[in-house]
Amino acid sequence: xxxxxxxxxxxxxxxxxxxxxxxxxxxxxxxxxxxxxxxxxxxxxxxxxxxxxxxxxxxxxxxxxxxxxxxxxxxxxxxxxxxxxxxxxxxxxxxxxxxxxxxxxxxxxxxxxxxxxxxxxxxxxxxxxxxxxxxxxxxxxxxxxxxxxxxxxxxxxxxxxxxxxxxxxxxxxxxxxxxxx
Amino acid sequence: xxxxxxxxxxxxxxxxxxxxxxxxxxxxxxxxxxxxxxxxxxxxxxxxxxxxxxxxxxxxxxxxxxxxxxxxxxxxxxxxxxxxxxxxxxxxxxxxxxxxxxxxxxxxxxxxxxxxxxxxxxxxxxxxxxxxxxxxxxxxxxxxxxxxxxxxxxxxxxxxxxxxxxxxxxxxxxxxxxxxxxxxxxxxxxxxxxxxxxxxxxxxxxxxxxxxxxxxxxxxxxxxxxxxxxxxxxxxxxxxxxxxxxxxxxxxxxxxxxxxxxxxxxxxxxxxxxxxxxxxxxxxxxxxxxxxxxxxxxxxxxxxxxxxxxxxxxxxxxxxxxxxxxxxxxxxxxxxxxxxxxxxxxxxxxxxxxxxxxxxxxxxxxxxxxxxxxxxxxxxxxxxxxxxxxxxxxxxxxxxxxxxxxxxxxxxxxxxxxxxxxxxxxxxxxxxxxxxxxxxxxxxxxxxxxxxxxxxxxxxxxxxxxxxxxxxxxxxxxxxxxxxxxxxxxxxxxxxxxxxxxxxxxxxxxxxxxxxxxxxxxxxxxxxxxxxxxxxxxxxxxxxxxxxxxxxxxxxxxxxxxxxxxxxxxxxxxxxxxxxxxxxxxxxxxxxxxxxxxxxxxxxxxxxxxxxxxxxxxxxxxxxxxxxxxxxxxxxxxxxxxxxxxxxxxxxxxxxxxxxxxxxxxxxxxxxxxxxxxxxxxxxxxxxxxxxxxxxxxxxxxxxxxxxxxxxxxxxxxxxxxxxxxxxxxxxxxxxxxxxxxxxxxxx
Ligand code: FES
Ligand code: FES
Numbered sequence: 001x002x003x004x005x006x007x008x009x010x011x012x013x014x015x016x017x018x019x020x021x022x023x024x025x026x027x028x029x030x031x032x033x034x035x036x037x038x039x040x041x042x043x044x045x046x047x048x049x050x051x052x053x054x055x056x057x058x059x060x061x062x063x064x065x066x067x068x069x070x071x072x073x074x075x076x077x078x079x080x081x082x083x084x085x086x087x088x089x090x091x092x093x094x095x096x097x098x099x100x101x102x103x104x105x106x107x108x109x110x111x112x113x114x115x116x117x118x119x120x121x122x123x124x125x126x127x128x129x130x131x132x133x134x135x136x137x138x139x140x141x142x143x144x145x146x147x148x149x150x151x152x153x154x155x156x157x158x159x160x161x162x163x164x165x166x167x168x169x170x171x172x173x174x175x176x177x178x179x180x181x
Numbered sequence: 182x183x184x185x186x187x188x189x190x191x192x193x194x195x196x197x198x199x200x201x202x203x204x205x206x207x208x209x210x211x212x213x214x215x216x217x218x219x220x221x222x223x224x225x226x227x228x229x230x231x232x233x234x235x236x237x238x239x240x241x242x243x244x245x246x247x248x249x250x251x252x253x254x255x256x257x258x259x260x261x262x263x264x265x266x267x268x269x270x271x272x273x274x275x276x277x278x279x280x281x282x283x284x285x286x287x288x289x290x291x292x293x294x295x296x297x298x299x300x301x302x303x304x305x306x307x308x309x310x311x312x313x314x315x316x317x318x319x320x321x322x323x324x325x326x327x328x329x330x331x332x333x334x335x336x337x338x339x340x341x342x343x344x345x346x347x348x349x350x351x352x353x354x355x356x357x358x359x360x361x362x363x364x365x366x367x368x369x370x371x372x373x374x375x376x377x378x379x380x381x382x383x384x385x386x387x388x389x390x391x392x393x394x395x396x397x398x399x400x401x402x403x404x405x406x407x408x409x410x411x412x413x414x415x416x417x418x419x420x421x422x423x424x425x426x427x428x429x430x431x432x433x434x435x436x437x438x439x440x441x442x443x444x445x446x447x448x449x450x451x452x453x454x455x456x457x458x459x460x461x462x463x464x465x466x467x468x469x470x471x472x473x474x475x476x477x478x479x480x481x482x483x484x485x486x487x488x489x490x491x492x493x494x495x496x497x498x499x500x501x502x503x504x505x506x507x508x509x510x511x512x513x514x515x516x517x518x519x520x521x522x523x524x525x526x527x528x529x530x531x532x533x534x535x536x537x538x539x540x541x542x543x544x545x546x547x548x549x550x551x552x553x554x555x556x557x558x559x560x561x562x563x564x565x566x567x568x569x570x571x572x573x574x575x576x577x578x579x580x581x582x583x584x585x586x587x588x589x590x591x592x593x594x595x596x597x598x599x600x601x602x603x604x605x606x607x608x609x610x611x612x613x614x615x616x617x618x619x620x621x622x623x624x625x626x627x628x629x630x631x632x633x634x635x636x637x638x639x640x641x642x643x644x645x646x647x648x649x650x651x652x653x654x655x656x657x658x659x660x661x662x663x664x665x666x667x668x669x670x671x672x673x674x675x676x677x678x679x680x681x682x683x684x685x686x687x688x689x690x691x692x693x694x695x696x697x698x699x700x701x702x703x704x705x706x707x708x709x710x711x712x713x714x715x716x717x718x719x720x721x722x723x724x725x726x727x728x729x730x731x732x733x734x735x736x737x738x739x740x741x742x743x744x745x746x747x748x749x750x751x752x753x754x755x756x757x758x759x760x761x762x763x764x765x766x767x768x769x770x771x772x773x774x775x776x777x778x779x780x781x782x783x784x785x786x787x788x789x790x791x792x793x794x795x796x797x798x799x800x801x802x803x804x805x806x807x808x809x810x811x812x813x814x815x816x817x818x819x820x821x822x823x824x825x826x827x828x829x830x831x832x833x834x835x836x837x838x839x840x841x842x843x844x845x846x847x848x849x850x851x852x853x854x855x856x857x858x859x860x861x862x863x864x865x866x867x868x869x870x871x872x873x874x875x876x877x878x879x880x881x882x883x884x885x886x887x888x889x890x891x892x893x894x895x896x897x898x899x900x901x902x903x904x905x906x907x908x909x910x911x912x913x914x915x916x917x918x919x920x921x922x923x924x925x926x927x928x929x
Contacts, residue, residue, distance in 0.1 A: 037436075037437075037467070038436060038437070038469060038473075041467075041469040042469065045467060045468045045469040048403075048468070049467040049468050052405060053396070054396070054399075054400075054402075054403035055396015055397065056396070057400075057541075057542070057590070058402065058468075058543070058619075059543075059622070060621075060622040060862065060863055061472075061621055061622065062622070064863040065622075065863055067541060094396065095394075095395065095396030096396045096397070098395070098396075104394065104395070108394040108395065111393075111394045112390045112394055115386040115387055115833065116390075117387055117390060117393045118250035118251075118252070118833055118834075118837050119248075119250030119540075119541065119588065119591045120250070120387075120389075120393040120398055120400075120590070121400060121541040121542045121588075121590030122541050122590075123394060124393075124396045127394060145871065146871050147872070148870075148871050149870050149871070149872075150870075150871075151541070151863060151868050152541070153539060153540060153541040154250045154541070154837045155836060155837035155838070155839065155840025155841045155844070155874075156833075156836075156837065156840075157871045157874045158836055158840070158875070158876065158878050159833070159836070160871070161876060161877075
């Protein structure tokens with residue numbers, strides 16, 4: 001069972017798989033949790049089934065769609081492929097932990113402003129992938145953006161493109177504002 | 182489903198929290214709402230009606246539709262807000278549950294039509310939801326009239342306030358109690374005229390966008406229930422096959438696995454009113470344990486009656502079928518005579534594959550069955566069907582089944598079928614526990630109601646002057662109407678070949694016939710059913726005729742469409758088809774892509790247009806083929822969907838339809854071999870990714886004063902032919918078989 005207090009997610013009511021050797025300590029959105037269930041459980045299912053952090057989505061379970069994208073030590077990773085045992089000591093951020101309180105992350109803000117979502121199912125993963133891209137490329141070109149490989153069945157790609165560019169501007173503007181006291 | 186029927190009236194009530202609640206429903210239920218008063222206004226409970234005006238003047242509007250990505254969670258409440266004159270910027274929208282109830286005249290739905298299919302949500306809501314909003318406003322004005330002792334007509338409204346002739350404004354909230362005591366008018370109240378619109382026609386962003394981008398939006402798959410076991414199933418890969426033997430000893434050893442049992446599939450040949458396939462169910466404490474348990478199963482299968490079926494054999498079957506007579510779909514004039522008299526006869530054969538829906542959120546369902554009631558939470562497109570399925574399998578009365586609706590991670594027709602709901606109920610009954618059923622991607626791709634497979638044999642007769650005198654469209658396909666659940670069997674051609682589709686009625690001689698192919702593949706509606714299926718053949722062939730007769734492909738279509746007039750159209754989206762509206766989207770599209778300009782650098786432009794479900798659309802693409810690399814330089818979509826309620830929403834649907842159309846046309850096919858579906862992942866059913874897509878889709882919505890039609894489906898049928906036509910223009914290679922890329926590679 002996760003260690004209290006739980007600040008995010010709902011208290012799990014389903015039992016976790018029977019205890020196996022030693023609990024694994026995980027840092028997720030700044031909170032520490034101890035997982036004593038199956039060590040090979042992919043992070044995606046730990047987030048969803050155990051912590052009830054359901055923002056990360058299941059789309060394929062084999063790394064092909066990106067709906068489950070989270071950040072591990074700041075880098076985008078597909079959580080369906082990551083056994084929790086490999087994550088001890090690393091810092092995990094999910095879509096639920098991206099905003100600071102009421103303030104949306106610039107990428108989330110851009111997503112709202114460009115009205116990106118259709119069904120919305122892929123969008124948490126798209127946003128997490130875009131945040132990672134913008135960390136690597138502050139002003140991404142069209143071909144940089146085309147490196148995003150997350151699937152969207154609803155066809156929101158052109159708006160994702162616009163939103164990534166808008167987010168880049170928002171981030172740049174915030175930096176400039178910070179630089180000027 | 183009609184809008185506000187004779188028996189449905191506006192219901193008004195004052196909730197315990199002092200909010201005015203207005204909805205539609207049977208008249209006599211007006212003061213005996215089935216939702217307990219105490220619950221109204223509470224979070225996580227049913228919103229009793231469409232409108233709730235709270236004490237702080239915040240207006241809550243209930244969204245009745247199934248949100249599958251088509252934007253009804255925004256556009257339908259906009260209709261209510263418009264007539265209520267609510268301040269849209271302060272409106273909160275809440276998803277309504279499924280509203281089945283027993284009214285004084287029998288079963289009814291307290292919210293009106295809720296399903297999502299056939300692009301009808303907006304057309305329905307245009308009638309009854311506007312009326313619901315208008316009545317709420319009427320009551321508030323009446324309350325103000327009493328308060329200010331003025332005639333009703335002298336009071337106006339604006340942004341959630343009533344306005345006194347002297348300009349004094351009073352928030353709606355202050356009139357709520359008085360309004361609730363007023364008897365709603367017996368007759369429908371007048372709705373606004375378009376010049377009075379403040380919400381309709383203005384771009385509105387998705388109301389719950391913030392919840393989506395923060396991961397808080399609830400999809401069916403996100404529902405959990407204490408005590409529910411996670412169920413996954415290993416389904417028989419053979420069409421109509423069955424379980425021969427199961428060795429579950431290893432599966433049961435997996436920590437967390439609670440139960441393993443076999444589940445029968447439908448009797449071969451019987452209608453699909455339950456689950457879709459036989460298999461072995463694993464129930465566990467969590468998803469991972471269930472999946473590991475499933476991996477550890479050792480099952481031998483018995484292939485069913487379709488063990489020989491393959492795509493190659495279906496192709497051969499089609500070729501053979503055309504030698505027969507087929508079923509007449511529409512005959513005008515005398516095509517045989519036209520053939521005899523013709524100077525030239527052009528022929529071409531096109532092929533379209535089975536397609537899977539591959540909704541991004543795979544099927545999932547949460548069900549808890551108790552002796553006298555049941556609770557279901559899941560992503561739905563057809564809640565009424567889900568309710569019947571649960572009732573049939575549990576024996577519970579439908580009003581005892583609570584269905585909570587969530588956002589759905591895509592629909593595209595997949596969720597019109599409720600096989601996954603049935604499967605969850607069957608598993609929960611057998612397990613005697615609440616169950617959360619999850620389908621994995623391979624389950625989803627291998628067990629679907631596929632868009633039919635078919636071959637189109639087209640011919641055109643030309644006279645001496647190269648004038649088109651006749652058109653024949655013979656379609657050999659695995660009929661859409663196969664083992665349909667609880668419905669009368671429909672004519673076999675229906676669902677594959679539309680009798681009155683272009684160019685029917687525009688030529689003296691027409692011959693449309695259908696030839697049914699034998700197949701064990703389950704089939705069902707797939708976004709713009711039948712239209713994506715046959716528009717490729719029709720709109721490609723028209724292009725071929727233009728090339729062969731050295732005519733301009735746009736001019737040829739416009740000449741065929743002729744004078745703007747209405748033709749009879751018996752299919753869904755009728756009863757009329759307006760040739761002028763189709764000509765207008767086509768012309769605008771040609772203009773936008775600069776059709777007449779000669780391209781160099783190996784670029785080519787292709788165009789196509791189509792009428793679907795009351796809406797008109799045209800697509801044009803500019804492409805080049807470099808080696809084996811197809812590049813889409815420009816993509817244009819022009820649509821006329823009548824009056825637009827939410828321009829942002831319609832634009833998104835058209836853009837999404839175009840991208841979906843490209844992704845599908847380029848890459849996607851489901852094939853069969855040895856009676857088994859061959860695709861099982863996004864590796865072999867490769868949805869398009871960003872890099873393959875045009876950077877932009879230029880969407881142009883033609884202004885219209887006509888009644889709105891939905892926009893979910895007309896954005897896709899003309900995509901594949903416009904792409905194939907563009908490829909021809911760039912390369913002189915004619916792609917007559919979908920998907921395009923493998924075929925283009927074969928031909929190059
Ligand atoms: S669910 Fe992880 S990549 Fe698809
Ligand atoms: S918004 Fe539906 S899958 Fe991307």
